[in-house]
Amino acid sequence: MSLSCFKAYDIRGRLGVDLDEGIAYRIGRAFGAGRARVIVGYDARLSSPALADAVVSGLMAAGVEVLELGLSGTEEMYWAVTQFGTDGGICVTASHNPADYNGMKLVDAGSAPIADLSGLQVMALSGFGPAQSGSRRGIAAEARAAWAGRVLSFIDMQALRPLRVLVDAGNGAAGPAFDVLAKGLENTPLQFIRIRHEPDGQFPHGIPNPLLQENRPFTAQAVRDAGADLGVAWDGDFDRCFLYDANGNFVDGEYTVGLLADVCLRREPQGTIIHDPRVVWNTQDVVARAGGHAVAARTGHAFMKRAMRDHDAVYGGEMSAHHYFRDFAFCDSGMIPWLMVVELMSRTGMPLADLVAQRRAAFPSSGEINFRVADVTAAVDRVTAAYQGQRDDTDGLSMDMGSWRFNLRASNTEPLLRLNVESRGDAALVAAQVARISALVAG
Template sequence: MPHPLPPAILREYDIRGVFGETLGPDDARAIGRSFATLVRRAGGSRVAVGYDGRLSSPVLEHALVEGLTASGVDVVRIGLGPTPMLYFAEASMEDVQGGIQVTGSHNPANHNGFKLVLEGHPVFGEALQRLGAIAAAGDWCDGIGRIETREVLNGYVGRLAAELDGIAPAALDGLRLGWDTGNGAAGPAVEALVARLPGTHHLLFTPVDGTFPHHHPDPTDPANLRDLQALVAAKQLDFGVAFDGDGDRLGAIDATGRVIWGDQLLMIFAEDLLRAQPGAAVIADVKASAALFDHVAALGGRAEMWRTGHSLIKSRMKQTGAPLGGEMTGHLFFADRYFGFDDALYAAVRLIGATVRLGRSVTALRGAMPTLATTPELRFAVDPARKQAVIAAVHEQLAAAGAKVVALDGVRVETADGWWLLRASNTQDMLTARAEARDAAGLARVLAALDAALAGAGVVRPAAD
């Protein structure tokens, strides 16, 4: 029978819902049947399936597998692990044409969802809407798929560790690092990884626990980095890295406890890459600092600004052949020596290698970056019926005023002091904004310009707490 999926769970980049409210086993089963139908109609026959450490993930994984096999697709179960381990399985197994990870990523503990990949490409946007239409119509292939289990962790971790094979062990032996997996799905993989790496490693919260008892696994929130900052200070470590709940986003701090944000990590990776590939393209999202784009250009690279969203950045990299990309959220993508998907564990190893190749510590690399006045991401609720209309009204004002605007994803406006961004969230009924300037006085002027544009569209930005 047809099974219409709640429209709210089909997001722009993936599928997300609240377990027991907007997402349950019947939805997972229908998603499995619909995805299997897409796979078969594309000529495929086998899908890898993994899941994260949330309490609801085993139940959803079981129902998902039932749906996949009921539509005639064979399933390779890889078990509990980070999302990039699922991506690795899909990319490295020659007999697998697609993959699904059951994961709530960095969302609250009672949320869950699915990230999908088909023939090496993320399934998002219109493709997810097609999946929903197939479920609503019950337009499913039928069949009896087989199930097998494969061990992937050792091969995955081996590939991560191999990233440092070309570096003399003596250059790595003195490194002292901290790792905080926040009780997320990356914990066991990180334990196995550091056992293979030179240097001294201190681990936090690696046991998988879907209640996240120590802190929430979202490294974009500075509050979630305090344990790592304390560890780095107490043990006098060179730097520390932190992961989100499914291990596809990286956070980092230097030896002094300073946060290294996603665009700043991308600055380091771009400098490392451009030594080996002069003139290479680097893709970053519209939230990224102007310092990143200036840095890439100064190094002779080609910086491209693109729309926010891990699926969108990955797809753009495939379209253009860019070897490196990233976004503010800590999704980082390497396609020069790796597969092009977002893998925070690989990014952490790559950061180790970059410090050696560049001959500077993470702290020195962070310290060389310009000091700018920036806001965090500012988010405020808006009537969903007006979300896009507000952006359109602001854009119209700016065009009439002759402002310098990038309208790739919302509006990013260049001013004499810096820039401001206003865009509609693809996952919530929110407008999001960000601003950057050379100093605090300039930032105040940039924010005043943002507020004036919002007021012209009938919106008042709430005061910061």
């Protein structure tokens, strides 16, 4: 047994190959060592309840009291760990991976990230002593109520004006949690249109992953058909939030980061904003204009959360649609961002398209382009040899050429090489450099 399901900062693998109930039990048993109380939840995948039950059995064999959330989003687990003061938490989820995958996201006490899972992996591979008699109890209703209260505390409901919001849960775990938030918004002038709302682990419309361009037209058309002012879509465990304007146009993640950074700095002038190093100029410009401090951190939730805590940052954002908030235990939420954008639209009276247009024109970007290559190192070396600019190796290869820059990095979770290109007001330059770098990557 090698436990190949252990990745850079979470657990992810193919069912029956990298991950099964026996492995889940061992992970639970190892995670429970030295812990008294642990939160466990799971997403809408067909395999998730059984895997979660195996994790719970392992935790109880380690003598742990397990508080069970049932079907829930990863962010609900994050908040429950802080809310209930437990020694850690696990959400069984493979997020946006294919249907034959599953995995786990784990946090320590205080919802702190676990940046190095190697110790847990070693423990899960080792032998265990006699089983103990832990306990389990469900806390779904009270945990969700506490989570919803915290999420809604991020907005001023009195500021909301009439807006039609289309929400697309993609048949993932978001629907039931959203309904609790919507109930809390009943006395506001917001109207909601729900599509693909019921959790369905067979994913009849495909795995919910709005980051893939081929998954966006369905939501975009639904926004237009409904005459909605805003479209919101989530991935399977709804820790990522994706936005569409009233025309059905997808809002690239770096512009959402800029919007949220601006909102947070209006509330807390001179605050610190953490951003990932892939596409940076729009965020840095927004933060500078608002009088805040921008700090780059490596891509990935463990690295972002560590930087958030180190700098006591009010907000952190990744272009992949992970958004982190200090007042949400420094964790990422897929629900807080769209609520904040709705309040921004209400206060300014501006449609989302107008809020984004100026930023997109000032700092056009390519969006993330993925390559499958046989030799990642050789591909990166070819690109490196072709350009001479200000180099930054914080996360992959970043190179600043003055009027444009790029980031090229290997994925932490998939066998992909990812490219992002941005410029200062020159979309044609972005297109030209994407074509050149793509050719270099291809060899």
